[in-house]
Amino acid sequence: MAIAPFQPEGYERPNGRVGIRNHMLVLPSVVCATRVARDIAAATDALAITHQHGCLHVGDDLRHARDSLEGVGLNPNIGAVLLVGLGCETIAGESLAQAISSRRVNVDYVGIQRAGGTTAAIARGREIVEARLAELHREASGIFEPGRLLVGLDRSDDELVEPLVREMELRGAAVAVVDGARGGAAHLRLAALGAQLIVSLCGGHEAPLGFAGCPVVAVARDRETYTMLRDDFDLGAYGLPVGEQAALVADRVGDVCRGRLTASERRGSVDFVLDRLSVTM
Amino acid sequence: MLTGYPRDNGKWGVRNHVLVLPARAAANRAAELVAQYLPAVVAVAHEWENLPGDPDAGVITRTLAGFGANPNVGAVLLITVDSRDEQLAHELSARGQRVSVVAMSEHGGTVSTAEAARAVASELVMAAAASREPMPISALVVGLECGGSDGWSGITANPALGIASDRLVAEGASTILGEVPELVGAERFLAARAVTPEIGQEIVELINAFEHAVKGLGIDIRGAQPTPGNIAGGLTTIEEKSLGAARKAGTAAISGTLEYAGSPRGTGLYIMDTPGHDIEQMVGFVAGGCQLVAFTTGRGTPTGSPIAPCVKISTNSAVFGNMPGDIDIDAGGIAIGTETLTSVGESIYNALIAAASGVLTCSEVHGHREFAVRRVQ
Amino acid sequence: MASEPGAGGRRRVIAVDPADNVLVALMDLAPGETVEYAQTVVVIVDEILAGHKVALRQIGCGEPVLKYGEVIGLATCSIPRGCHVHVHNVASARLPGPQAG
Known part of the structure; x- marks a missing residue:
């Protein structure tokens, strides 16, 4: 039986990438800017990430945190980024904005100290986001080749991984499998790598997470886990031969990359978990 | 009251x-x-x-x-x-x-x-x-914090906060100083004030442990301590930042050291093992029982706690004027002679008592509720 | 804390401790301006922003820089009187980073 390739639908980016979503992301460079970022997003139609980092990192941990924040902004599902910085943080918001901009992603910057405090920064951010969103809403989507789709798998130690990778490749998509990170940290790596969609395999009472801008297809690997949190899973994959399970997951991936919302998108989970490589100073 | x-x-x-x-x-x-x-x-x-x-x-x-x-x-x-x-x-x-x-x-x-x-x-x-009732000051635990420090911090806001802290401690309340990385270079200044030689030794060891860990890992902390904002504000080295930061704790005797998120067993001034990261530090203070935080800032930091009022004190009048609604008290007048350490110290003390008694702080008004938990591994 | 009033009556520099070999600028200072502290006249060499430090006397390479009456770092080159004292000519004596010292 011939397997039909994915027919993803999405948005061409100026840098040649394609996204299956078209989000405006409000990204704080530092925990001190999360309140302003959230208030801007809440007043508009944008997504905001809340995180706890951005200052007093050192060494490899600094590079990792910086690369992760930059990668989230570069994810092809993000049509435009508003970087919100404070002004005195270690991972300077303005330089992060420049790094993202150099990769031909639409990015604006608001610094809270320079803008004149919380209220002024929120007002300035809202103006920018509303203007950018108006541009994003005018963009038309189109069908693109499945080879431009990168599907992320959040673990390597599950018997479903191999058949799933095969199934995705048969349908024309590229696959990235995370090794050496778990849970939310794995999702962050995949999103930063440019995956437009993440498949999360959860067993043994693991609860699924979402990710800002990147749909997570949450797959329960056993009946008990599925029953426990049925509403938060997109599907259960167990009890059938693994080849059939892989086909079910791939079918759902095909739907999600044509616009079907995942459970995490419906409930609005935008979890952000950064694995730290050394302590904060 | x-x-x-x-x-x-x-x-x-x-x-x-x-x-x-x-x-x-x-x-x-x-x-x-x-x-x-x-x-x-x-x-x-x-x-x-x-x-x-x-x-x-x-x-x-x-x-x-x-x-x-x-x-x-x-x-x-x-x-x-x-x-x-x-x-x-x-x-x-x-x-x-x-x-x-x-x-x-x-x-x-x-x-x-x-x-x-x-x-x-x-x-x-x-x-x-529940309703408010008159509260004994001995039940009050205040966290002493600075964020986005500059060359003024150790001259204006921090010593003024130190005066308020000394008064609180003298009246039987407790205050907690943290940010161990920002005490490197100030250990002599602090250890001499410990209530016992053993506690003096604990203070020195707490700071040494951090310094050895950094050296052992071969980490370059430049760019992190001092931060780019600190450097722009005139702070050159970690010692300079530390000597200014330690002035938040005034001159009172030091009653003991605390692990991260640990609670004081008695009253008085304590030193908690926290990172310099403002929010990890504030969460550690609040988890250790601080009901209130006093926070000095040179570059302008708007943050607060989800559950504890945070009184912001600017080290210079420029930042106070530039961030209307984010900073509760300006200590900048000390540098130009329109205020004294004593007068600002009294303003800070009064603002802390008022905030504790129900007056909303700037960060509460804006809903600043930042949260971050320190990881040690 | 000690200081000298400027021409307009407003203090322009302070020494946090009498033992210090740096002054802290209370306002932006331009090259060529003079400030006086403890009978020492200092001709400003570099632009000094408010809150930053200026050398009260020459500080030799490797000599301690004193503020709060304590060592805040070591000069990495000779710093003439009136020059800006900051990260370009001072390093931490405690945590200088792997490239330094």
Whole structure:
């Protein structure tokens, strides 16, 4: 039986990438800017990430945190980024904005100290986001080749991984499998790598997470886990031969990359978990 | 007059929040939804997943439990995923906190959990309702913090805060100094004030341990300590930042050292092992029992705590004028001679007592509720 | 804390401790301006922003820089009187980073 390739639908980016979503992301460079970022997003139609980092990192941990924040902004599902910085943080918001901009992603910057405090920064951010969103809403989507789709798998130690990778490749998509990170940290790596969609395999009472801008297809690997949190899973994959399970997951991936919302998108989970490589100073 | 909320365990709160606490990151969205449904409660979010084998499980559980058990919290609604998260409920109860648990596994998912939790949360709000009463100052624990420091910090706002801290300690209250990385170079200044030689030695060891860890790892801390903002503000080295930072703690005798999120056993001035990271530090202070934080800033930091009022003091008048509505008190007049350390110290003391007694601080007005838990592994 | 009033009556520099070999600028200072502290006249060499430090006397390479009456770092080159004292000519004596010292 011939397997039909994915027919993803999405948005061409100026840098040649394609996204299956078209989000405006409000990204704080530092925990001190999360309140302003959230208030801007809440007043508009944008997504905001809340995180706890951005200052007093050192060494490899600094590079990792910086690369992760930059990668989230570069994810092809993000049509435009508003970087919100404070002004005195270690991972300077303005330089992060420049790094993202150099990769031909639409990015604006608001610094809270320079803008004149919380209220002024929120007002300035809202103006920018509303203007950018108006541009994003005018963009038309189109069908693109499945080879431009990168599907992320959040673990390597599950018997479903191999058949799933095969199934995705048969349908024309590229696959990235995370090794050496778990849970939310794995999702962050995949999103930063440019995956437009993440498949999360959860067993043994693991609860699924979402990710800002990147749909997570949450797959329960056993009946008990599925029953426990049925509403938060997109599907259960167990009890059938693994080849059939892989086909079910791939079918759902095909739907999600044509616009079907995942459970995490419906409930609005935008979890952000950064694995730290050394302590904060 | 200082007023607050007496608690069954003998402590006093200066706010009366109902806190919705997710036991792990997968419960963040449910907690957030409860707070959207019911604005009378406050929710926090964090990044801890409670994955099996996490070496930081102990310190994080202790921090979350201490935070939830802070006397500013009248009741905690703990959102768990399943029974693996019950340890946190036990720790909250053991500290004398009123806690209700809603498990996501019993409701089939995030949204139905939030709906069920809403009803529980509204019951907790009613159950925790209380009136303010005159509060003994000995029950007050104030965190001393600086963020976005500059060349003025050690000359204006920090020594003025030190005067307020000395007065609080003299009147029987407690204050806590943290940010061990920002005490490197100030150990002689601090250890000489310890109430016993042993505590003096503990202070020196706390600071040395940090310095040795940094040297042992071969990490280059330049760019992190001092931060780019500190350097732009005129601070050159960690020693210079430290000598200015330590002035927040005035001249009082030092009663002891505390681990991260640890609680003082007596009253007086303590030093807590916290990082310089403003929010990890503030969460450590609040988890250790601080009901109130005094926070000096040179570059302009708007942040606050989800459950504790935070009084902001600018080190220079330019930043005070540039960030209207974010800073409670300006200490900049000390540098130009329109104010003195004594006059600003008194203003800070009065603002702390007023904030404790119910006056909203700038960060509370804006809803600044930043949250971050220190990892040690 | 000690200081000298400027021409307009407003203090322009302070020494946090009498033992210090740097002054802290209370306002932006331009090259060529003079400030006086404890009978020492200092001709400003570099632009000094408010809150930043200026050398009260020459500080030799490797000599301690004193503020609060304590060592805040070591000069990495000779710093003439009136020059800006900052990260370009001072390093931490405690945590200088792997490239330094």
